[in-house]
Amino acid sequence: MACLFRRSIAAQLSRILGTSTEKLIPMVSAVPVSKKQQTLDFRVSVSSLLADGCLKFGSTVQSQARQLSAQLTCDDVVTEIAVGKGTINFKVNRSLLAEIVMQEISKKGSKYGIESELFQDYPCGRVIVEFSSPNIAKKFHAGHLRSTIIGNFIANLKQALGNDVIRINYLGDWGMQFGLLGAGFQLFGSEVKLKANPLQHLFEVYVEANKMAENDEDIQKAAQVFFKKLEGGDKHTLSLWKEFRSISIEEYEKIYQRLGVHFDEYSGESLYQEKAQEVLWLMDQKGLLKKTKQGTGVVDLSANDDLSVYAKMVRCDGTSLYLTRDVAAAVDRMKEYNFDQLIYVTDKQQCTHFQQLFEILKLMGYNWTERCQHVPFGLVKGMKTRKGDVVFLEDVLNEARLRMLQNMAASRTTKDLEDPEDTAEKVGVAALIIQDFKGPLLSDYDFDWDRVLQSQGDTGVFLQYTHARLCSLQRTCQNDVQVQFNPAYLQDPQAITLLQHLLRYDEVLYQVSEDLQPKHLVNYLIMLSRLASIAHRTLHVKGSLPKVATARFLLFKGTASVLANGMKLLGITPVEKM
Template sequence: MACFFRRSVALQLSKVVGVSEDALIPLISAVPVSKKQTTSDLRVSVNSLLQRGAVPPDGDLQTQTQALANQIKRDAVVEEVVAGRGVIHFRLNRLILAQKLLEQLHSEPDGFGVKSDLLRHLQGGRTLVEFSSPNIAKKFHAGHLRSTIIGNFIANLKKALGKDVIRVNYLGDWGMQFGLLGAGFERFGSQEKLKTRPLEHLFEVRPYRDVCVFHLLSLSLVDLFSLGLQVYVQVNREVESDESVRSAAAEFYRRLVQREDQALELWRQFREITVDEYKRIYQRLGVDFDHYSGESFHDGQTQNVLEELKTKRLLKTTEKGTGVVDLSAMGDMSSYATLVRSDGTSLYITRDIAAALDRKQRFGFDEMIYVTDKSQSVHFQQLFHILSAMGHEWAERCHHVAFGLVQGMSTRRGEVVFLEDVLEEARSRMINNMRQSRTSKVLEEPELTAERVGISALIIQDFKGPLISDYKFDWDKVLQSQGDTGVFLQYTHARLCSLLRRHASESYSCRDVSPLTDSRSVSVLQHLLRYDEVLLQSANDLQPRHLVNFLMTLSHLVASAHRELPVKGSPAAAAQARLCLFSAVRSVLANGMRILGITPVDKM
């Protein structure tokens, strides 16, 4: 309903500047609530009016601001117009502010904010989001947590704003590492253990000159460091002196590429086992996917990609025999991407090109978003450049959302390797905190509540700053019940639910909101005016911190209101109006939390 107030201001402003209301609405913003208790509710920058050509440049900015403010008429909605420094402030009728906002939140809580005029241009169309994308035959590493929760947030946000969203998990399920894994399994593996404890068996270290070479070579550097740098150095020395290991791996991968039945069957086992394990963990995180894909699916399509690149004279052969695409602005090969090895095999980027073309044909997306860590930024720049050079204009609507690294994440058992260790740690620490808290309620499913609150804490910690930034992880800070944490956010929601349950037998309506003109209530209402702007900002830069900051401020404001505006013992009219306000805030908190990927809890 913030759009109602913007339109009311735009109506009065349009009469002065001669520009349509629709053109003015995006220029009008809500004033952030501050401790100084700013009296205005909405504002418009005169500079923004100048830039849009709504007013001609005419002398001193301040003089022009004052002149415009003097010409704008007051009405039943806009009670006061004040000229600030290059900004015109509008004070709304407090009774109408409360009435209009709470009416919509009471009648259509899920539509609040997302159906605003500000967001209308974002509605419709199809968005494909590729995220999580772990590697097959490895347990879900903690490093994939960021991609998973960031991608889930983006998909949730796009869906809330009216997009048709396709969630894709693009698995690392092809390449030489499967030659190493397959050869290693044929030497040391056990089908019985693969059935009873599959990923543990694929992950465990088997004897081979003190360590299992195929296992270690299939790990990331983070994993290797967790097993010890000394072992890593030793293994590399052993590999250098044992050509049979590399030969066996190359032979197994060759059998895979040639679709040899026995090799493919073993590979399928690795893939199915891993996907089943991942789905179980995704369920704990509240994440799902519409489509599980992978490099293997597109490996057979790379030849068509290479043929198209040759036809368009984009693929060139180097002296070393590799196939490359020139990315340089001057066409001098000062920058290029390698798409084919000298032996004719494709690379990761070749399969990514094939995947993008296949997705466009199959899903007809309007935009595609990749969520990976910032180390892959150059890869995606090259990918989008090549797609554009091939003549695909939709490449301009492909985006890479990059994120930084998490430092210092560990459990009581030591450094974290697996995501499941993180989830277990969050749950156990949260259960312990809840048992020690004097305000904790008796819960039917304490472990489920603890897990949801613990995951909320992980998500909020991750989303508080710019995604591109690295950050240091600290369990004590993450699970604090006070401050801007996921625990505090869940506690605020649960406390409002508790209040509404206690008064469930009392019927209340939002017809008489006259008791909500006090400063505490007005601050909450003013902040709610900003919700659609925050969603727009989040949609524009795909950063969750805007929504996190909004929800945290709302939680602090309603906590103060809850202390100072009691329901019990108040006159009936005041009690009803306050229940209406608290119910509205609970709805907005829940909606915002779900967009972030957080499941709200009703009791804590």
């Protein structure tokens, strides 16, 4: 990786500033490339040196940059030093650049970028990621797509960085809506329809029961009675609920398989109904539980203890609430897993819920609350299939696969594939993920099928196409290359720019590990694909002299490896043909 270069530059600065080399290494950053030729490789910001106390405030930043630069010297590693705008810029030995990048990619494989000095102080531990969390007895809603793919990405990243990751799907499998569903099913449910199309039938029953409950108090009462029986452990009611839950998980797993997502544990609100009562008792003992005039149990979150801001914890009939069960779940997870981090991935509409959850855990005296984090995300607008407004994720995945199949069939470059449907599925999923991850997670975005599935541009299709083309090159030329690699044959401007970009991979991963925003990695991979496409057009392997062909072949092979690694972190399965 960039370790030799960063360390060499940091060591020079260390001698001048009297600061340890280790402290200075993270301040040496690779210069981002553009499609144009880039001459400089690394830079050090003088403002960063001042902020970290490595330099003392005195003259202007620009003046200090010039003074510091004058004390630095070129050597076998650094071939040029120049002053930029508040920075000192470094150009490294081009032959060394090619040699080290290529060696590191070859040697480290999937660990390239992760086994970097930037991560030497990265704290590894046990990380729980709770994501997806659909409501059982309902078809997988398209709105749960973001939670599923974002949570999967965070879990992939944490695992790649060496953490012990536990992926939890915390199902919405409890609450008054099951009272409504249960009451509705007892009135007009059909076992035959349930076996034929389980989630569709349960969805229809719930919609009908909900509609009836708006004008019929008897349905409302029946729903309350059903849920009360459920919380009381009535055998018949519980048996029906268990059937709904089992059916739902079975159906969801089909969708998860298509998305390449797996879970270590299927949890749910239902597991915490009894533990929620223990939490309420504990709150009462600590004097945290207050009663409103209506008899609702609440926790006062106001600054003046005047109940101007509070969180509802228990209904007046004694039944638990979503928040109560979440408190119980967090406490239980700490007991069971002793986690170092607990990450919740839900939409931004639940920000208040998690603020309240963390505040209540603090009030209860749990000093591990600071290990809990909510990663919120915005909404997707305008997601439609050809049949109209989309409700279910299955329809979105089917539409993506169908459209990709049609695009592939119409393309002159499409190769004969053993399983075109499988390829179309993987490319379609890549398109959905890249569209979702391009911007800040908190932003809402408008969904556009035509833009999502373009083969050129900032799309998942472009990434898959680039990877497939690089794999095709390897298949075609692998018998023509030699074992020995000479870095002197990777000095063309296009090769240097590609190597410079590969050099930055660890910095991008480090940035992503800091803020959990996949957009940094997406932008990096899109630029990598663009640079690879330019290089592919100009740096021919076939027909070149053997030593030149070998060097270029290995450069493209290394590029394909980094591209595949990055895609896998995002939750994309790279295709080798399309």
